[in-house]
Amino acid sequence: MDTFPKLLMHHAQVRGDRPAIREKDLGIWQTWTWREFADEVRALACALAAEGLKRGEHMAIVGDNRPRVYAALAAAQCLGAIPVPLYQDAVAAEMVFPIENAAIAHAFAEDQEQVDKLLEILPKCPSLTRIYYDDPRGLRHYAQAALVGYDKLLESGRASLARDPGFVDREIQKGQASDPAAMFFTSGTTGVPKGVVHTHASLIGPSRTAAELEKLGEDDVILAYLPPAWIGQNIFSCAQAFVTGYCICCPEAPETVMTDMREVGPTYYFAPPRVLEALLTQVSIRMDDASWIKRWFYHRFMAVASRVGGALLDGAPVSLLDRLLYGLGDLLVYGPLRNVLGMSRVRVGYTAGEAIGPDLFKFYRSIGINLKQLYGSTETAVFVCIQPNGQVRSDTVGPAVPGVELKFSPQRELLIRSPGLFTEYYKNPQATAAAKDADGFFHTGDAGFFAADGHVKIIDRVKDVGALSEGTLFAPKYLENKLKFFPYIKEAVCFGHARDKVCAFINIDPEAIGNWAEKRNMPYSGYTDLASRDEVYDLVRECIERVNADLSREAEIANSQIHRFLILHKELDADDEELTRTRKVRRGFVGEKYAALVEALYAGREAVHVEARVRYEDGRTGTFSADLKIRNAKTFAPAAAKRAA
Amino acid sequence: MSGRHIGGVMLSVENVSLSFGGVKALQEVSFDVREHEVRAIIGPNGAGKSSMLNVLNGVYHPQQGKIRFGEREFADMDSHEAAALGIARTFQNIALFKGMTVLDNIMTGRNLKMRCNFLQQALWIGPARREELKHRRAAEEIIDFLEIQHIRRTPVGRLPYGLQKRVELGRALAAEPKVLLLDEPMAGMNLEEKQDMCRFVLEVNDQFGTTLVLIEHDMGVVMDISDRVVVLDYGRKIADGSPEEVRKNQKVIDAYLGVAH
Numbered sequence: 082m083d084t085f086p087k088l089l090m091h092h093a094q095v096r097g098d099r100p101a102i103r104e105k106d107l108g109i110w111q112t113w114t115w116r117e118f119a120d121e122v123r124a125l126a127c128a129l130a131a132e133g134l135k136r137g138e139h140m141a142i143v144g145d146n147r148p149r150v151y152a153a154l155a156a157a158q159c160l161g162a163i164p165v166p167l168y169q170d171a172v173a174a175e176m177v178f179p180i181e182n183a184a185i186a187h188a189f190a191e192d193q194e195q196v197d198k199l200l201e202i203l204p205k206c207p208s209l210t211r212i213y214y215d216d217p218r219g220l221r222h223y224a225q226a227a228l229v230g231y232d233k234l235l236e237s238g239r240a241s242l243a244r245d246p247g248f249v250d251r252e253i254q255k256g257q258a259s260d261p262a263a264m265f266f267t268s269g270t271t272g273v274p275k276g277v278v279h280t281h282a283s284l285i286g287p288s289r290t291a292a293e294l295e296k297l298g299e300d301d302v303i304l305a306y307l308p309p310a311w312i313g314q315n316i317f318s319c320a321q322a323f324v325t326g327y328c329i330c331c332p333e334a335p336e337t338v339m340t341d342m343r344e345v346g347p348t349y350y351f352a353p354p355r356v357l358e359a360l361l362t363q364v365s366i367r368m369d370d371a372s373w374i375k376r377w378f379y380h381r382f383m384a385v386a387s388r389v390g391g392a393l394l395d396g397a398p399v400s401l402l403d404r405l406l407y408g409l410g411d412l413l414v415y416g417p418l419r420n421v422l423g424m425s426r427v428r429v430g431y432t433a434g435e436a437i438g439p440d441l442f443k444f445y446r447s448i449g450i451n452l453k454q455l456y457g458s459t460e461t462a463v464f465v466c467i468q469p470n471g472q473v474r475s476d477t478v479g480p481a482v483p484g485v486e487l488k489f490s491p492q493r494e495l496l497i498r499s500p501g502l503f504t505e506y507y508k509n510p511q512a513t514a515a516a517k518d519a520d521g522f523f524h525t526g527d528a529g530f531f532a533a534d535g536h537v538k539i540i541d542r543v544k545d546v547g548a549l550s551e552g553t554l555f556a557p558k559y560l561e562n563k564l565k566f567f568p569y570i571k572e573a574v575c576f577g578h579a580r581d582k583v584c585a586f587i588n589i590d591p592e593a594i595g596n597w598a599e600k601r602n603m604p605y606s607g608y609t610d611l612a613s614r615d616e617v618y619d620l621v622r623e624c625i626e627r628v629n630a631d632l633s634r635e636a637e638i639a640n641s642q643i644h645r646f647l648i649l650h651k652e653l654d655a656d657d658e659e660l661t662r663t664r665k666v667r668r669g670f671v672g673e674k675y676a677a678l679v680e681a682l683y684a685g686r687e688a689v690h691v692e693a694r695v696r697y698e699d700g701r702t703g704t705f706s707a708d709l710k711i712r713n714a715k716t717f718a719p720a721a722a723k724r725a726a
Numbered sequence: 727m728s729g730r731h732i733g734g735v736m737l738s739v740e741n742v743s744l745s746f747g748g749v750k751a752l753q754e755v756s757f758d759v760r761e762h763e764v765r766a767i768i769g770p771n772g773a774g775k776s777s778m779l780n781v782l783n784g785v786y787h788p789q790q791g792k793i794r795f796g797e798r799e800f801a802d803m804d805s806h807e808a809a810a811l812g813i814a815r816t817f818q819n820i821a822l823f824k825g826m827t828v829l830d831n832i833m834t835g836r837n838l839k840m841r842c843n844f845l846q847q848a849l850w851i852g853p854a855r856r857e858e859l860k861h862r863r864a865a866e867e868i869i870d871f872l873e874i875q876h877i878r879r880t881p882v883g884r885l886p887y888g889l890q891k892r893v894e895l896g897r898a899l900a901a902e903p904k905v906l907l908l909d910e911p912m913a914g915m916n917l918e919e920k921q922d923m924c925r926f927v928l929e930v931n932d933q934f935g936t937t938l939v940l941i942e943h944d945m946g947v948v949m950d951i952s953d954r955v956v957v958l959d960y961g962r963k964i965a966d967g968s969p970e971e972v973r974k975n976q977k978v979i980d981a982y983l984g985v986a987h
């Protein structure tokens with residue numbers, strides 16, 4: 082069982098009646114067993130073969146987490162074709178490159194929205210001849226010859242399967258572990274996207290190691306809510322499910338994830354820090370609105386949890402009194418809170434993707450959720466480092482997973498050699514050679530070092546770590562994360578490399594600040610209005626000053642306190658290329674785009690006029706102008722802070 | 727772009743006049759609605775648009791004139807009669823049960839289709855249970871259609887205005903009407919909400935073949951989505967025809983922009 086199709090057929094045999102995929106449809110959870118899923122995949126594979134999909138060809142897959150999207154992915158793999166999942170929220174133009182790059186002829190789209198995008202780029206992508214779609218809604222009058230509906234596909238597949246029942250199994254047997262299994266386009270923090278080629282072996286290997294490490298089995302359940310085009314989602318809700326036979330649950334709609342999570346009660350959970358942050362913000366907002374008695378209980382018991390919760394989870398010694406207090410808190414606060422978050426059954430929770438604020442991380446662990454950090458990337462099939470139970474820290478990502486070799490270059494760059502390493506960047510030998518050296522080590526671009534206990538510590542991207550003009554280490558992401566822990570701050574961009582001080586752009590969180598404004602009977606019209614209020618500036622300044630006070634206690638970076646800031650007139654947006662599709666700030670791009678604002682910050686001005694081109698979701702562009710205020714924040718002398726402490 | 731087939735006249739009013747005391751709301755208005763079409767009624771404030779809709783679904787009883795629905799002819803209609811015939815509507819000021827959830831509000835739209843008596847329903851015995859499941863499925867299909875899964879269990883009163891409008895459309899759809907009367911479905915909405923609503927209205931028309939009669943103030947919307955437009959002014963019909971024809975009609979231009987005296 083060295084390929085995904087072989088694993089799928091194996092599950093259909095040994096646990097045919099166990100749930101493979103669940104989806105909430107018309108308000109009711111519908112289950113597909115492994116046998117049903119395998120049968121559908123078989124028929125689909127037959128139909129795709131009849132449509133002309135061949136071994137070694139690529140097939141684009143654009144859609145949210147849906148059983149049929151997964152079935153299409155598995156069917157392509159059965160035939161030895163290579164699925165290329167694309168981000169479903171990408172605009173049409175972003176899909177041109179992958180489709181042209183891999184000369185893709187077959188594409189699977191979830192619904193009308195995706196079909197429309199593919200049809201839009203059809204003239205630019207002559208290779209694309211077939212577009213399959215799952216949800217027929219709104220597509221009844223589309224007459225394009227390239228379009229084929231899922232039901233029709235399935236029907237023709239079943240018919241041809243009846244004529245030659247052994248066809249798919251013969252195709253599956255031809256597949257080998259060293260064949261490419263999938264290609265993922267990197268989110269493109271820098272330059273053009275690169276297609277990362279993974280074989281069955283490089284995806285199955287790490288998935289299996291990690292599953293054994295965490296003792297994942299067929300009783301586990303996961304909620305598939307992140308974009309399938311991201312390798313993490315593919316690993317958690319596809320590769321590992323195929324390896325262990327656990328059940329994948331697809332939410333009803335993106336807006337219902339919270340409710341679905343509560344209904345499903347996943348035991349295995351992954352969330353990037355931004356999702357955990359958003360959840361905590363919601364909790365904070367709801368607690369602010371709660372009655373005083375609930376607030377009192379919450380604050381009292383959260384103090385207990387933050388003192389001993391993490392230690393209890395780690396199995397460290399805790400006094401009897403604290404145990405009793407925590408037990409009471411669990412009954413009154415933590416248990417209900419876990420339930421509201423849908424995390425009552427979470428046995429293994431991971432967070433990764435970027436550094437997580439220590440307080441944020443501690444919050445989840447303190448209420449008894451076994452959240453751990455892991456480290457990995459698209460090129461390494463996710464699992465490079467995992468924090469073992471009992472060795473969880475907020476500032477490391479854990480030791481290497483068995484089978485993974487790690488070392489650091491003199492520039493502090495992390496280098497990796499592992500069975501999960503990608504084969505190559507598709508049709509890009511130059512980039513491949515740059516990323517993978519002669520010894521087979523992958524250059525991650527992440528800067529870090531080994532902590533005393535052998536855990537890996539990542540501080541920032543190698544290229545982002547800089548220094549202030551007087552020499553102090555400047556790790557912008559570290560500062561930004563500290564700022565983002567405040568519920569009022571959604572995004573921050575810090576500048577300081579080769580400058581005399583650190584200045585910052587702030588994006589306020591419209592939900593949290595909106596709530597705050599409502600409570601003060603402050604009318605406002607929208608984000609831009611809120612962002613320009615003096616009251617909001619004061620609020621943000623207080624947050625920054627608390628970060629500064631914190632920083633003043635850390636000797637090495639005490640000088641990177643934030644001196645001046647402004648609140649941006651718009652939310653940073655992936656559609657404007659200010660964020661990547663995984664919502665990471667593209668600091669360099671933002672710095673260039675708003676160069677005038679950066680200069681104003683350093684020139685000591687009180688306000689700056691901004692005129693910006695904005696791109697709306699429908700692709701139109703417009704201009705916008707406003708005067709942004711600039712404010713100073715108080716900084717603390719390192720020595721003074723020590724005295725105060 | 728559309729595969730729907732506009733059929734013959736299914737609903738018409740002939741010489742309808744309606745007055746409240748001395749106020750003449752409608753004066754000898756005649757027009758017809760064809761099967762599967764989107765028919766708009768427009769006019770300045772106080773032109774009698776809502777009164778016309780109220781006549782069509784039996785809230786107001788005209789003093790004069792006839793209403794024809796299919797084979798049948800009425801001097802006036804009763805609301806329950808209109809509902810039983812397959813005429814549903816939404817209101818200018820949302821008329822939902824604010825304290826009830828979205829799902830429950832939509833279920834009330836299935837009321838006319840429920841056959842079990844109070845006792846059966848209260849005891850939740852066989853037929854009542856089967857019936858409830860059937861109607862719940864229909865309601866869920868509407869929830870899916872209108873993309874409001876995430877607010878299924880939310881009390882309507884807590885929803886923003888645009889979503890309440892959508893829920894009201896959902897409740898009207900739950901009755902599986904032949905004719906759907908929409909009283910200013912896009913009033914007070916922002917551009918995005920209007921676009922969404924237009925999409926839903928057109929999809930209702932296209933997918934279920936529902937005939938639509940709508941009152942709307944946004945001329946862009948009216949011109950984009952309706953097949954024929956009737957224009958009222960001071961209770962009289964002043965124009966009737968395709969959006970193009972109506973747009974060019976001098977009387978319509980005068981009614982909207984005013985004329986020099």
